[in-house]
Amino acid sequence: xxxxxxxxxxxxxxxxxxxxxxxxxxxxxxxxxxxxxxxxxxxxxxxxxxxxxxxxxxxxxxxxxxxxxxxxxxxxxxxxxxxxxxxxxxxxxxxxxxxxxxxxxxxxxxxxxxxxxxxxxxxxxxxxxxxxxxxxxxxxxxxxxxxxxxxxxxxxxxxxxxxxxxxxxxxxxxxxxxxxxxxxxxxxxxxxxxxxxxxxxxxxxx
Numbered sequence: 001x002x003x004x005x006x007x008x009x010x011x012x013x014x015x016x017x018x019x020x021x022x023x024x025x026x027x028x029x030x031x032x033x034x035x036x037x038x039x040x041x042x043x044x045x046x047x048x049x050x051x052x053x054x055x056x057x058x059x060x061x062x063x064x065x066x067x068x069x070x071x072x073x074x075x076x077x078x079x080x081x082x083x084x085x086x087x088x089x090x091x092x093x094x095x096x097x098x099x100x101x102x103x104x105x106x107x108x109x110x111x112x113x114x115x116x117x118x119x120x121x122x123x124x125x126x127x128x129x130x131x132x133x134x135x136x137x138x139x140x141x142x143x144x145x146x147x148x149x150x151x152x153x154x155x156x157x158x159x160x161x162x163x164x165x166x167x168x169x170x171x172x173x174x175x176x177x178x179x180x181x182x183x184x185x186x187x188x189x190x191x192x193x194x195x196x197x198x199x200x201x202x203x204x205x206x
Contacts, residue, residue, distance in 0.1 A: 002177075003177045003178075003180035003181040003184060004180075004181070004184050006181050006184065006185060008184065008185045008188030008189055008192070009185075009189070010189070012185055013182065013185045013186065013189065016178060016181055016182045016185060017182065019178055020175065020178045020179060020182060023170060023174060023175055023178060024175060026170065027167065027170040027175065030163055030166055030167045030170065031167055033099060033100075033163055034160060034163040034164055036099050037098075037099060037101070037156060037159055037160045037163060038160060040098055040099065040156060041153065041156045041157065041160060044149060044152055044153045045153060047149050048146075048149050048150055048153050051142065051145060051146040051149050051150070052146065054142045054146070055139070055142050055143060055146050058135070058138050058139040058142045059139055061135050061138075061139075062132070062135040062136045062138070062139045064135075065128075065131050065132040065134075065135040065136075066078065066132045066135070068128050068131075068132070069126070069128040069129045069131070069132040072126065072128045073126050073128055073129055077126075077129065078129060078132070081129045081133070089108060089109070089140065090108065090109045091106065091107070091108045091144060092108070092109070093105070093106050093107075094107070098152070098156070101155065101156070101159050103151070103152040103155050103156070104151050104152065104155075105148060106144055106145075106147050106148035106151075107144075108140075108141065108144040
C-alpha cells in the first residue's frame with residue numbers, strides 16, 4: 001500500500017501519529033542493538049585473530065614434537081602409545097546469550113590426561129612421546145576454544161546484517177512512507193476544512 005492509499009480522516013491521522021512514534025522508537029532500539037553488536041563483533045574479532053594464531057602455533061609445536069618422537073622412538077612406538085590411550089575427550093555444546101542473541105558455548109572434558117589414563121607406562125615410554133602427547137592435548141584445547149569464538153563471530157555477523165537491513169528498512173522506507181501518509185492526510189483534511197468553510201460562506205450569502 002502506497003503513502004496515499006489511506007482514508008483521510010481524523011481517526012486515521014491519530015493512528016498514523018501513533019504508528020510513527022512507535023516505529024521511531026523501534027528504529028532507535030534497533031540502532032542501539034546494531035551498534036552494540038558491532039562493538040561485540042570487533043571484540044570477538046580480536047579474540048578470533050588471537051585464537052587463529054594460537055591454533056597455528058600449537059599445530060606447529062605438536063607436529064614438531066611428534067616428528068621428534070617418531071625420529072627418536074620410531075613409528076611403531078609412537079603408534080603403540082597412541083593406541084594405548086584410555087581417555088575419551090568429550091565436547092559439549094550449550095548456548096549463551098549476547099545482547100539477546102543465542103550463541104554456542106563449547107566446553108570440553110578429558111583433554112588433558114594424566115599418566116594413568118594415557119595407558120602407557122611412565123618408565124617404558126620416552127619423554128619425547130610424552131612431550132608430543134602434551135603438545136597435541138594443548139592443540140586440541142585451542143581448537144575447541146577457537147571453534148566457539150569462530151562460530152560466535154559468524155553468528156554476530158549474520159545478526160548485524162539482519163539488524164542493519166531492518167534499520168535501513170525503517171529509516172529509508174517505512175518511516176518516510178508513514179510520514180508521507182501523515183502529510184497527505186493532514187493536507188486532505190485541511191483542504192476539506194477550507195472547502196467546508198467556503199461552502200458555509202456561500203450558504204450564509206444565499
